[in-house]
Amino acid sequence: MPEKSITCIVVDDEPPALEILRKYIAQVQSLKLEATFTDAIDAFNFLQQHPVELIFLDIKMPELLGTDLVRTLKRAPAVIFTTAYRKYAVEGFDLDAVDYLLKPVSFERFLKAVGKIEPANSDSVAKSSPQFIQLRTERKMVKVQLSDILYIESLKDYIKVVTQNASVVTKVSISAIEANLPKEQFLRIHRSFIVSLDKIESFNHELVWIAKTELPVGRMYRQQVEAALNPR
Template sequence: MLHHKKLICLAVDDEPPALSLLEQYIDSVPQLELAAACNNAVDALAALQHHTIDLLFLDIQMPQWLGSDFIRTLNCPPKIIFTTAGSKFAVEGLEVNEVDYLLKPISFERFMKAVNKVMETHLSTAPTQNLFTEKESADPHLYFRADRKMIKVSLADILYIESLKDYIRVVTQTKNIITRKSISSLEETLPPQAFIRIHRSFIIALNKIDSYNSEMVEVAKKKLPISRMYKHEVGRLLKLEA
């Protein structure tokens, strides 16, 4: 994707709730633009004829026509992210070279990870861009599910993230959010130039470091340990002395 151009998207799913969720997710990302949303392959084909589509979100298991079979009818298909209610259908995508597949119910974080993969492969001549660091995004952010709602958190506000077994605690300048998620899956969605993992239980924002040494990093008066596993990478970035 060019720096000033959005990815034009088409969403196709025969289930109204799933289609509505995709529309909401696409609309919430500044780098994406929804050209059309269709509940069947016939309407999707018409949309492809009327719009130049960069990215297609396509349900694999649709009545009468599998999404993978539909793709095989296209001469020049766009980038594809398959959606599926069962992982057994994901193998269909491997035969048509999809970028990723999303297992329903689709979380916003997993959606973002898939879109990032598309952005990295969209144009081989363009510099690799991460969705959260695009210049077009005035407020790079993530959404976390807590208290029965999705809570928006600006990346600039995050101090550090702590693993709590099956949950994580996102510590910001104004609040703490606890949500059911693994710290490793969150790490994959964070821009590496802004965040670093220092321990299996901690990820920190690099620009929030108050002090550090070879054993710990201090963020907002909280001393966080640097584990042996991550010491080399932390030392490389922070230029720690042995």
């Protein structure tokens, strides 16, 4: 059975760069290009109605920077930044980007970046059932019951899944693991934290407490946290 395609869009205000990425994507069977945009605002409007799993995103664009676009999205998909300016790399990785491609982008470097999201669909996170997920750690697969998870913390290229009795560290992005979790049970409260809704003991607009652990609520997530935890 063929693997599920990863839906993606490309956002770049330079048509030649956009066309190169379009050609690269067409050569990778695991990628399905949904749309391309030369304007970040148009991309934002598209994403409100057509969520995708991956964005190839230029950073320096008129009106709205690519980094600012990511911050406006309530549930940002995986992001691979593309730019001619190396100085933006740190900010890009601070937003939990999968990778950062410096223009002109070679096909080899493009494949390496795409390969980083492949484990999220195969090796690092096996297919989920409604009751558990499987994580690859220390050369073995570990089954983690969803009901045992307290919260998940991003550690750059890794995540730490904290349960009631132990912690599991695996190499996968927090955005990738988020896509494998049921939305009715888990909530992203920060670029570095996902929490189990039924484990929350107390909260305010800046902090969430789980098992006496204090977790921050990111500014860009406050609205959705308030909506989920204090419905009207």
